[in-house]
Amino acid sequence: MSTVDDLVARSRRLGADPRNTNYAGGNTSAKGQAIDPVTGYPVDLLWVKGSGGDLGTLAPAGLAVLRLDRLRALADSYPGVEREDEMVGAFDYCLHGRGGAAPSIDTAMHGLVDAAHVDHLHPDAGIALATAADGPVLTRECFGERVEWVPWRRPGFQLGLDIAGVRQRNPAAIGVILGGHGITAWGATSDECESRSLTIIRTAQEFIDARGRADPFGAAVPEWAPLPGPQRRARAAALAPFLRGLVSTTARQVGHYTGSAPVLDFLARAEHPRLAALGTSCPDHFLRTKVRPLVLDLPAAADPDAVEARLVELHAAYRAEYAAYYARHATAGSPRMRGADPAVVLVPGIGMFSFGRDKQTARVAGEFYVNAINAMRGAEAVSRYAPIDESEKFRIEYWALEEAKLGRLPAPKPLAARVALVTGAGSGIGRAIAHRLAAEGACVAVADRDSEAAGRVAAEIGNADVAVPVEVDVTGEAAVAAAVEATCLAFGGLDLVVNNAGLSVSKPLTETSTVDWDRQHGVLARGSFLVSRESAKVLIRQRLGGDLVYICSKNAVFAGPDNIAYGAAKADQAHQVRLLAAELGEYGIRVNGVNPDGVVRGSGIFAGGWGAQRAAVYGVPEEELGAYYARRTLLKLEVLPEHVANAVFVLTAGELSHTTGVHLPVDAGVPAAFLR
Ligand SMILES: NC(=O)c1ccc[n+]([C@@H]2O[C@H](COP(=O)([O-])OP(=O)(O)OC[C@H]3O[C@@H](n4cnc5c(N)ncnc54)[C@H](O)[C@@H]3O)[C@@H](O)[C@H]2O)c1
Numbered sequence: 090m091s092t093v094d095d096l097v098a099r100s101r102r103l104g105a106d107p108r109n110t111n112y113a114g115g116n117t118s119a120k121g122q123a124i125d126p127v128t129g130y131p132v133d134l135l136w137v138k139g140s141g142g143d144l145g146t147l148a149p150a151g152l153a154v155l156r157l158d159r160l161r162a163l164a165d166s167y168p169g170v171e172r173e174d175e176m177v178g179a180f181d182y183c184l185h186g187r188g189g190a191a192p193s194i195d196t197a198m199h200g201l202v203d204a205a206h207v208d209h210l211h212p213d214a215g216i217a218l219a220t221a222a223d224g225p226v227l228t229r230e231c232f233g234e235r236v237e238w239v240p241w242r243r244p245g246f247q248l249g250l251d252i253a254g255v256r257q258r259n260p261a262a263i264g265v266i267l268g269g270h271g272i273t274a275w276g277a278t279s280d281e282c283e284s285r286s287l288t289i290i291r292t293a294q295e296f297i298d299a300r301g302r303a304d305p306f307g308a309a310v311p312e313w314a315p316l317p318g319p320q321r322r323a324r325a326a327a328l329a330p331f332l333r334g335l336v337s338t339t340a341r342q343v344g345h346y347t348g349s350a351p352v353l354d355f356l357a358r359a360e361h362p363r364l365a366a367l368g369t370s371c372p373d374h375f376l377r378t379k380v381r382p383l384v385l386d387l388p389a390a391a392d393p394d395a396v397e398a399r400l401v402e403l404h405a406a407y408r409a410e411y412a413a414y415y416a417r418h419a420t421a422g423s424p425r426m427r428g429a430d431p432a433v434v435l436v437p438g439i440g441m442f443s444f445g446r447d448k449q450t451a452r453v454a455g456e457f458y459v460n461a462i463n464a465m466r467g468a469e470a471v472s473r474y475a476p477i478d479e480s481e482k483f484r485i486e487y488w489a490l491e492e493a494k495l496g497r498l499p500a501p502k503p504l505a506a507r508v509a510l511v512t513g514a515g516s517g518i519g520r521a522i523a524h525r526l527a528a529e530g531a532c533v534a535v536a537d538r539d540s541e542a543a544g545r546v547a548a549e550i551g552n553a554d555v556a557v558p559v560e561v562d563v564t565g566e567a568a569v570a571a572a573v574e575a576t577c578l579a580f581g582g583l584d585l586v587v588n589n590a591g592l593s594v595s596k597p598l599t600e601t602s603t604v605d606w607d608r609q610h611g612v613l614a615r616g617s618f619l620v621s622r623e624s625a626k627v628l629i630r631q632r633l634g635g636d637l638v639y640i641c642s643k644n645a646v647f648a649g650p651d652n653i654a655y656g657a658a659k660a661d662q663a664h665q666v667r668l669l670a671a672e673l674g675e676y677g678i679r680v681n682g683v684n685p686d687g688v689v690r691g692s693g694i695f696a697g698g699w700g701a702q703r704a705a706v707y708g709v710p711e712e713e714l715g716a717y718y719a720r721r722t723l724l725k726l727e728v729l730p731e732h733v734a735n736a737v738f739v740l741t742a743g744e745l746s747h748t749t750g751v752h753l754p755v756d757a758g759v760p761a762a763f764l765r
Pocket residue numbers: 512513514515516517518519536537538539542561562563564588589590591592593612616640641642643684685686687688689691692693694695
C-alpha cells in the first residue's frame with residue numbers, strides 16, 4: 090500500500106471507534122517521499138489530515154501535503170509563543186503543489202515530531218488522565234517512561250516543539266498525554282503508530298478501571314432518578330420547544346435530545362452540579378459545548394410550570410454569566426462576543442438537550458458532552474477532575490484562528506435552523522415541498538399516512554440530520570399529537586407547518602355518499618385543523634413565531650363541476666387560513682394558503698382515479714389532462730409540484746414577513762379562480 094493509502098486506512102480504523110477519538114477530533118500524519126515533478130528527484134513530504142473533517146471518513150482529498158524540509162525550517166524562523174499564530178500563515182509557503190486540504194493548527198506537531206507516523210487523538214480515557222488533578226503523577230504510574238506528560242498549552246507551533254522535545258529526549262517514549270487535551274503517539278511504521286495509539290488508550294482505560302473508585306459521580310439521588318421511558322419521552326418532547334425558544338435568544342438554534350444511560354446516570358448522581366459547573370476541557374469539546382452547560386436544579390418530577398419558570402431564571406443567569414466571562418477575558422483585539430445562549434442544557438431525570446446552528450452541530454455538541462462525561466468519570470475515578478482554566482478556554486473560544494474558521498463558513502441558507510413539518514410529504518406536491526424546504530436549509534419531518542413513502546422521501550432528501558419520516562394519519566387526534574411530538578424530539582421544536590395531506594373524490598351531489606363527504610372533510614378540514622392546533626400549541630410555547638401554510642386549491646374559490654365534497658372541504662381549509670391568521674397573529678405566527686390547480690404530473694391524487702374522473706368531466710383523454718389544464722390557463726403553462734413548492738418557499742423564507750392571511754394561486758392563471 091502507498092503511504093497515503095496506509096494513512097487513510099489507519100485514520101479510518103482509528104476514527105471508526107468512538108473510544109479512540111470524538112467526532113471530527115484528532116489528526117494523523119505520515120512522512121514519506123514522492124518525486125518532485127519540477128526536479129525529477131525525490132522530495133520528503135508530510136501528509137497530514139487537514140482542517141475539519143472526520144478521521145472515520147477521511148479520504149486522500151482531506152489530507153494536506155507539505156514539504157518536510159520547509160516545514161521543519163520554520164523552527165528557525167519561529168518568533169516565539171507570543172507570535173506563534175503567524176506560523177499558520179507560513180504553512181502556505183510549505184505546501185507541495187497545491188497542498189491539498191487546508192493545513193490545521195496541529196500540522197506543526199506532526200511535522201516537528203521526528204517519527205514517520207504520528208497520531209493525535211482525543212480518547213475519553215486519555216482525556217480522563219489529561220484532566221485529572223494529579224495527571225502528571227498518574228501518567229507516570231500508568232505508563233512509566235513510555236508515555237510522558239506534556240503540560241497544557243494551546244495547540245500551535247510551541248506545543249509541536251514541546252512534543253518533539255519529548256521524542257528527542259526520551260527514546261523509550263511512544264507518545265504523550267497532553268494536559269487538559271488528549272494524546273499523541275508516534276511510530277516508525279503506520280502499524281506501529283496505530284498500535285501505540287491503541288496501547289495508550291487501552292492502558293489508560295485499564296488503569297482507570299483497576300484503580301478507580303466505583304461511584305466517581307457520587308451517590309444516586311432519588312429525586313434525580315430517570316423518569317420511566319414513556320413519561321421521560323413525553324416530558325422531553327414538551328420541554329424541547331420551550332428550551333429551544335429560550336436558547337434561541339441570540340440566534341435561532343436546532344435542538345437534539347439524548348436520554349441515553351450515561352447521561353441519565355450522570356444527572357442522577359450527587360456530584361453532577363459541581364462537575365457540570367467546571368465545564369468541559371478538551372478544546373474540541375468546549376468549542377461545541379460552550380464553556381459549561383446550563384443545569385436545571387429541580388427534581389425530575391417537578392411540576393412542568395415550575396420547571397419552565399426556573400429555566401427562564403437560569404437562562405437569564407447563564408447569559409449574564411457568559412457576558413461576564415467574556416468581559417473578564419476579552420482584550421482589545423478579541424472578536425466580538427458571539428452569543429450568550431447555552432449549547433447544552435441538562436435536565437435531571439429527563440436527559441440532555443443540545444443546540445446548534447443546524448442539526449448536525451446540535452447533535453455533535455451532545456455527543457461531545459457525552460465524551461466529556463466519560464472523561465469526567467475517569468478523572469474523578471482516579472483523582473479529581475481539573476479542566477483547563479477558564480482564561481485558557483477563552484483564549485481558544487475567541488482565538489483569531491477560530492474566528493477566521495467561523496468566518497469561512499458558508500452563509501446560512503434562507504431556511505437554516507428552521508424545522509418544518511410537511512403532511513402528505515410522501516408523494517406529489519408534499520414531496521416537492523419537503524425537498525425544497527430541505528434544500529433551503531430547513532430540517533424536515535416528512536409526515537404521511539403511508540410510512541413507506543415517508544421513509545423513501547426522507548431518505549431521498551438525506552440523513553436524519555436533514556429529514557426524518559413520521560407516520561401519521563392526520564384525521565387522528567392522538568396520531569397528530571404524536572407526530573408533532575416526534576418532530577420536536579427529532580429537531581428540538583417546530584417553525585414551519587405545511588398542511589398538504591389530501592385526497593380527492595369528484596362526484597356530482599346526488600352521487601356523493603356520506604362516506605365520500607366524511608373522508609374529504611376528515612383529511613382536509615379536520616386533518617389540517619388538528620395539525621394546526623397541535624402545532625400552534627408548540628409554536629406558542631416556543632415563542633419564536635412561525636408559519637402555517639395550507640395547500641388549498643383553486644377549488645376553494647371556484648365552483649368546479651361535480652366537486653361538492655372536495656370543493657367544500659377545500660373552502661373549509663381556506664377559511665381556516667383566515668381564521669387562524671387572525672387568531673395567531675399576536676404570537677408572530679403567519680398563516681397563509683397556496684391555491685394550486687391542475688398539478689397532474691407526480692400527483693398520486695391524479696394517478697389514483699381523480700385524473701380519470703376529471704378527464705371524463707372535461708371530455709378529454711386522461712393522458713392529455715395536463716396539457717388540457719395548461720391550455721385553459723392564461724399563461725398556457727403546465728403546473729408542476731415544484732411550482733407549488735416555490736410558493737411555499739416564498740411565503741416562508743422571510744421576504745414576506747409582513748404577510749398573513751393570503752392565498753397565493755399557483756395555477757398558471759385561471760380567471761375563474763381570481764381572488765377578490
Ligand atoms: N394535484 C393537484 O392538482 C392539486 C391541486 C390543488 C390542490 N391540491 C392539493 O395538494 C395536496 C397534495 O396533493 P397531491 O396532488 O400531491 O396528491 P398525492 O396523492 O400525490 O399526495 C397526497 C399525500 O397525502 C397523503 N395522505 C392522504 N391522506 C392522508 C392522511 N389522512 N394522513 C396523512 N397523509 C395522508 C397520501 O398518502 C399522499 O402521500 C392535497 O391537499 C391536494 O388537495 C392538489
